[in-house]
Amino acid sequence: MGKTALIDEIKKLKKEKNAVILAHCYEHAEIDEVADFVGDSLYLSRQAAKTDADIVVFCGVYFMAETAKILSPNKKVLLPNLSAGCAMADMINLEKIKDFKAKNPSVPVVCYVNSTAEVKSECDICCTSANAVEIVKSLNTDKVLFVPDRNLGGYVQSKISDVEIICYDGCCPIHNDLTVEDVLKQKQANPNAKVLVHPECVKAVTDLADYVGSTTGIMNYVKNSDEKEFIIVTEIGVVERLERDYKDKKFIHISERAICPSMKYIQLEDVLASLKEEKFEISVSEKLIKEAFAPIEKMISVG
Numbered sequence: 438m439g440k441t442a443l444i445d446e447i448k449k450l451k452k453e454k455n456a457v458i459l460a461h462c463y464e465h466a467e468i469d470e471v472a473d474f475v476g477d478s479l480y481l482s483r484q485a486a487k488t489d490a491d492i493v494v495f496c497g498v499y500f501m502a503e504t505a506k507i508l509s510p511n512k513k514v515l516l517p518n519l520s521a522g523c524a525m526a527d528m529i530n531l532e533k534i535k536d537f538k539a540k541n542p543s544v545p546v547v548c549y550v551n552s553t554a555e556v557k558s559e560c561d562i563c564c565t566s567a568n569a570v571e572i573v574k575s576l577n578t579d580k581v582l583f584v585p586d587r588n589l590g591g592y593v594q595s596k597i598s599d600v601e602i603i604c605y606d607g608c609c610p611i612h613n614d615l616t617v618e619d620v621l622k623q624k625q626a627n628p629n630a631k632v633l634v635h636p637e638c639v640k641a642v643t644d645l646a647d648y649v650g651s652t653t654g655i656m657n658y659v660k661n662s663d664e665k666e667f668i669i670v671t672e673i674g675v676v677e678r679l680e681r682d683y684k685d686k687k688f689i690h691i692s693e694r695a696i697c698p699s700m701k702y703i704q705l706e707d708v709l710a711s712l713k714e715e716k717f718e719i720s721v722s723e724k725l726i727k728e729a730f731a732p733i734e735k736m737i738s739v740g
C-alpha cells in the first residue's frame with residue numbers, strides 16, 4: 438500500500454473506532470500525518486488523561502503507553518510495536534528502587550516518567566523533563582531522591598540550591614553519550630547558532646547551552662526566536678520536525694549518534710495493523726494502576 442492510501446486507511450479506521458493517536462516528537466515525522474496530538478511526555482500525559490476516545494494508540498515507547506493506560510484505565514491503550522522500550526527505564530526496577538529508598542529512609546522520591554509502573558508505584562510524585570524543577574520545588578522539602586536519571590536530577594540541582602537532590606545512577610545512553618567536543622565542533626562550524634539542549638545530557642553539555650528544555654521546550658524556543666541557526670542537542674526526530682516547519686531556518690543535528698532506536702520502530706504500517714487488530718494492548722493490574730496513578734496524578738495537578 439502506498440503512503441497516501443495508508444494514511445487514508447488509518448484516518449478512516451480511527452474515526453470508525455473512536456480512536457485517538459498520540460505521537461512523541463522522536464517518532465518518524467510522517468507519523469504526525471495521522472496523529473491527533475504530537476509533543477513531549479508531559480503534553481502527551483495530559484492528553485491521555487483528558488481524552489474520551491475508546492482506543493488510544495500510543496506512538497512512543499512502552500513507559501509512555503503504560504502511563505496513558507494508568508491515566509485512562511477504562512480505555513484500550515495500544516502500542517503498535519512492542520519492541521519500543523526505553524533504555525533508561527530499564528536501568529531501574531522494583532528491587533533497585535526499594536534498595537535506593539532503604540539507603541535513604543524518609544526522603545520523598547521524585548520519579549522521572551521514563552520509568553515502569555512498578556517503579557512509579559514506589560514514588561511520591563512523577564515529573565517530566567518539562568516540569569522537573571517545578572515539581573521538586575512543589576515538595577517544599579530540603580532533600581529529595583531523584584530516579585532514574587542522574588543527568589536530569591543534576592540539572593534540577595543546578596537550578597535549586599536549597600534542596601539536596603540525591604540521584605539514582607541511571608541515564609539515557611543516547612543523551613549521556615553526547616560530549617562537549619560534539620558541541621564545540623558544531624559551534625566552531627556554526628558560530629552564530631544557538632545551542633538548544635535536552636536536560637538528559639551531562640552537565641558539561643548543558644553548561645554550553647543557550648537553552649535547556651524538553652523536546653517541546655526546544656521547539657517552542659525556535660518558534661519564538663528571531664535567530665536563524667540552531668544546534669539541536671537531542672534526538673533526530675526534533676530536527677526533522679523543525680526542518681519541516683521552519684524552512685527559513687538552519688538546524689544542525691548534534692551528532693548522528695543522537696538517534697533513539699526504540700523511537701524508530703513504529704512505522705505507518707504498524708499503526709494501521711495496531712488499529713485494525715487492536716494490538717498490542719497494554720495491560721496493567723488494577724492494584725498497580727492504583728499505586729502508580731497517585732504520583733502521576735500528583736504531577737499533573739501541580740500544573
Ligand code: 13P
Pocket residue numbers: 476477478479551565566567609637650651652653
Ligand atoms: P520529553 O520529556 O522531552 O518528551 O523527552 C522524553 C524522552 O524520552 C527524552 O529522551
Ligand code: SF4
Pocket residue numbers: 498522523524525526551609610611612637672697698699700
Ligand atoms: Fe529512553 Fe533515551 Fe530513548 Fe528517551 S531517548 S526514550 S530516554 S532511551
